[in-house]
Amino acid sequence: MSRHKIKFLPHNKEITVMHGENLIRAAMEAGVHINASCGGEGVCGKCRVIIENGSVEGGITEKLSKKDIEKGYRQACMTSVQSDLVVRIPVESEVDISVLNLQKTPRRKAQIWEMNLEELKDKGLFMPPVEKKYLELPEPTSQDNLPDVTRLISFLKAKHGEHRLVVQLPVIRKISDILRKDGFRVTATLARPVHSGRKTHIINIQPGDTTDRNYAIAVDIGTTTVYSQLMDLITGDVPASYGDYNGQISYGEDVISRIVFADKPDGLQKLHEVVIANINRLIKKMVKRSGIDPDEISTISLAGNTTMTQLMLKVNPKYIRLSPYVPTSTLFAPIRATYLGLSLGDHVTALVYPAISSYVGGDIVAGVMGSGMYLSEEITLFIDIGTNAEIVIGNKDWLACAACSAGPAFEGGGLKFGMRAAKGAIEDFSMDPITLEPMNLTIGNVRPKGICGSGLIIIAATLFEMGVIDNRGKFNRDLDTPRIRETDGIFEYVLAWKHENQIDRDITLTEPDLDNLIRAKGAIYSGCMTLLEEVGLGMGDIDRIFLAGGFAVMWIWKKR
C-alpha cells in the first residue's frame, strides 16, 4: 500500500501515513490539535479543516455549507487521505502550543513506539513453534511399499534433514486419504520442541501446498480481561484480535477471592469452564472475523498469572494463598488443546507459559520472552499493567521481578465512565490550551461511550501538562470553561456532551477518577522503586521501558 505525506498549516508539521488513513488520526499522530468532541462520527461538526492541496475522500457533511465545501472545508474525522496533502487548520479551532508559555509542569519527552514483527525478526525473537513444509513424496509401488507414515518420515529425514519425528494419531487418521488427494503432494505441519534436541511432532497434514497459510493464537488471561490475537505466522499480521472481561469476575473480582471460590464444591470446575468458554468465544469471533479456515490454526499459546494459569488448567490454586505460598506447578508440558476443552482442531497443541512463583506468573514470562530483554545488554524495565502489575528489571545477565496490586483503573475499572478498550472507548486525546476544548479519538471512530485505560492516561497527562489539574489530580478552580464544573460537590471535566455521545449523559473525567489513577500509578511506581532499590539502581540507570498489558499490547519507551 502506498504512503502519503501530509503537511499541516499554519505550523508546518509533517507526517507520512498509509493511503486511506483517517485525517483526524493523522493530525493526532502529528501532534496537531483539532477540536473534536464526538470521537470521529461527524456529529459535533467541530473538526473543520481546509484541504489546500491534494485529494481526499469523504468529509462532506450537512454541517458544512456549499460555500464551505467549495473553499475546501472538510470534517477531518470523516475524511480519508488519498494522496499527499496540504491541510490548513482554521484559526478558530487551532492554537500552536509552542507560541504559548502557560505551562509550569514538565512536558512529555522520550520516544515511544509499538513493537512490530520486523523488529522481532531482526532481534531473533520470531520463533514460531510450528512450521509448514511442502513435500512431493514418491508414490508407493509394489517395490516401494512403505507404510504411508514411514514414507513421510523417511522423506523428511532424507530430504529435509529432520530427525526425532513423531506422528500424532489425528494425523495418522487422515494421512492415507490426504496423500492420495493430490498425487502424494502434501504440506506437513511440524511442531518444534520447546527444548532443542527433543522430538518434533508432525501435527497436521494437508493436500497440496498450503505453506502460505499458517496461523497461531495467543491468549493473555488476565484477572479482569482475557485478550486474544490471531496471528499470521507467515506475514506477522494480526488478522483479528478480541478482548473480553474474564467471565470469572462474577465469582470474585481479584485473585484471592477466585482462589477462595475455587476451593468451594465444584468451584474449580466452574472457574475452569468459564474461562475456557471465554477463550472459545474469542477464538470463534477471531475465526469469523478473519475468515480463515480453522484447520490452518496450528498452535495456541496461553499466558496468565499463576492463579489464572492454574484455574485455566483446572489445577486448584488454594496453596498459593496459604503459607508458605507455594503454587502447585510453574511448568506445564505441552498439551492437546482439545483436552483442555478448547474449540480448536485435534492437532493443535496448547503451550502454556511457565510461571516463576505464586505471584509472578506466565504472563510476565511471556513478556520477558516477547520483549527479548533477556537477550539485550540494555538495562530494561518491563511493566505488565493490569489489575495486578508485574515488573521485571534486568538484561541478558540478570533479571529481578516484583508484583504489585494496581487495581482495575488501567482497564477502565473504577472510573465513572470507564470501559474496556472496545469500540467507542476514548483512546486518544488532545486539548486546545486556550479554549480547553477536547480532541477525542475513539476506538472504531464512533461517538464515545466511555474512557479506556490508555485514554485515561493520555487525558490525565494532557490535563496535567496544560495546568488544568495539579499533581494531586485536583482541577484548577480558576479556569473559565463550561467543560470544567462541579456536580454534587465533585469537580469534573466534560469530555463529550450527551448529544455528542452514545450514552445520553455527559461523559466526564472526575477527581475521584483521577484519585484512582494516581493510586494505581502510585502502586506501580512504588513497585518499580522498590525493585530498583533492591537491585541498587535508580530511574536514571534504565535504558528503556517496555509496557505491556491489555491496554498497551507492547510499547517501548526509550531515552532520547
Added chain:
Amino acid sequence: MSRHKIKFLPHNKEITVMHGENLIRAAMEAGVHINASCGGEGVCGKCRVIIENGSVEGGITEKLSKKDIEKGYRQACMTSVQSDLVVRIPVESEVDISVLNLQKTPRRKAQIWEMNLEELKDKGLFMPPVEKKYLELPEPTSQDNLPDVTRLISFLKAKHGEHRLVVQLPVIRKISDILRKDGFRVTATLARPVHSGRKTHIINIQPGDTTDRNYAIAVDIGTTTVYSQLMDLITGDVPASYGDYNGQISYGEDVISRIVFADKPDGLQKLHEVVIANINRLIKKMVKRSGIDPDEISTISLAGNTTMTQLMLKVNPKYIRLSPYVPTSTLFAPIRATYLGLSLGDHVTALVYPAISSYVGGDIVAGVMGSGMYLSEEITLFIDIGTNAEIVIGNKDWLACAACSAGPAFEGGGLKFGMRAAKGAIEDFSMDPITLEPMNLTIGNVRPKGICGSGLIIIAATLFEMGVIDNRGKFNRDLDTPRIRETDGIFEYVLAWKHENQIDRDITLTEPDLDNLIRAKGAIYSGCMTLLEEVGLGMGDIDRIFLAGGFAVMWIWKKR
C-alpha cells in the same frame, strides 16, 4: 503354598502338585488316564479311584456306596489334594498304555511347557513400562518454598538419579492435595520411555507407600477373539483374565470384510466403537473379579494384527486391501488411554505394539518381544495361532516372517460343538486305548458345553495316536464302541452323552470337524514350510517352537 507328591498305582507314575489341586487334573498332568465323561462335576461317576495313603477333601458322592467309601474310593474329579498321596486306579477304569502295542502311528514327543514370570525375569524380558517409587519429600517452609511439582522433580533428581522428567496434567491437578494427605510421603508412578534417553513421565501420585500395588493390562485384539489379562507387575501374577468374541464379527467375519465395512459411511466409527466397548467390558470384568482399585492400573498394552490395530485406533485400513497394499502406519506413539475411549484412569498411557507390514501385525511383534527370541542364539519358530496365523523364524541375528489364513477352527469356530475357551469347554482329554472311553477335563470343572481350540487339538492327537482316526481324519470303521457312530451319514466320536453335559445333546467330534482342523493345521504347516524354505532351513534345524494365541497364551516346545 505347600506342594504334595502323588504316586499313581499300579504304574508308579509320580507328580508334584499344589495343595488343593483337583485329583483328576493331577492324573491328567501325570499322564494317567481315568475314565471321565462329564468334565469333572461328579455326574458320570466313572472316575473312581482308591486313596491308599494320605489325606484328601471331597470326592464322596451318591454314586459311591458306604462300603466303597470305607475302602477309600473317591470320585477323582471332586477330590482335592491335601497331603502327599498314594492313589490306585482301579483296573476297570485304567489300562497301562505302555503294555499295549496297538499303535502304528507316531507318539507325541518333545517337551512342552507354559512360560512363566520367573523365566521372563531370568531372561531379562521382564521390563514393566511403569515403575513406582516411594518418596519422603521435605515439607515446604518459607525458606524452601519450591512449587509442589518442582519439589517432586528435584527430589527424584537428587535422591534417585532420575532425569528428563515430565509431569502430566492429571498429576499436577491432584499433587498438592496428595502431598499434604500423609506429610509429603507419596508414591510416584513413573512411565519409562520406549527408547532409553527419552523422557520419563510421572503419570500418577498417591499418598503413602503403595509400591506393592502396580497393575497393567494387556490386550490381544484378534479378528475373532479379544483376550485380556490384568497383570500384577510386582508378583507377576495374573489376578484376572477374560476373553470375548470380537464384537466386530457382526460386521464381517474376516479381515477383508471388516476393511470393506470400515469404508462404508460411519463404518470405521462403528468398528472402532465396538472393539473399544469390547475392551472396556473386559477391563470392567477384570477389575471386578480381582477387586483391585482401578487407580492402581498404570498402563495398558494393545496388540493386534495391522487391520485390528488400525480399527482400534480409528485409522481407516482401506489401503491395506488395495495394491500395493500399504498400511497407514506401523508405528504409533504412546497415547492417553482415555483419548481412545478406554475406561481407565486419566493417567494411563496406552502402548500400541508396532506392526511390520499390512499382513504382519503388532500381535506377532508382541510375541517376538515377549518370547525373547530376538535375544537368543537358538533358531526359534514362533507361531501365533488365530483366524490368521502369523509365523516368525529366526534368532538374535535375523528374523523372517510369514502370515497365513488358518480359519477359526483353533478358536472353536466352524466345529459342530465348537466354542471359545470359556467355562464348560473341553480343554484336555485322554482316552482308554481298549474301551475308547474318554477322560474330559473342562474349563472350570463343570459339565461340558463344547470343545475349544486346545481341546480339539488334544482330542484329535489322541484319536490319531490310538489309531481311532487315520491321517486323513477318517474314523476306523472297524472299532466296536457306541462312542463312534454314524449320524446322517457322518461319522463322529461321542465325547459326552447328553445326560452328562449341559446342552442336552450328545457332544461329538465329527469328521467334518476334523477336516476343518486338518485344513487349518495344513495352512499353518504350509506357512511354516514356505517360510523355512525361504530361509534355507528344514524342520530339523528348529531348536524350539513358541506357540501363542487366544487358546495357547504362550507355550514352548523344545527338542528333547
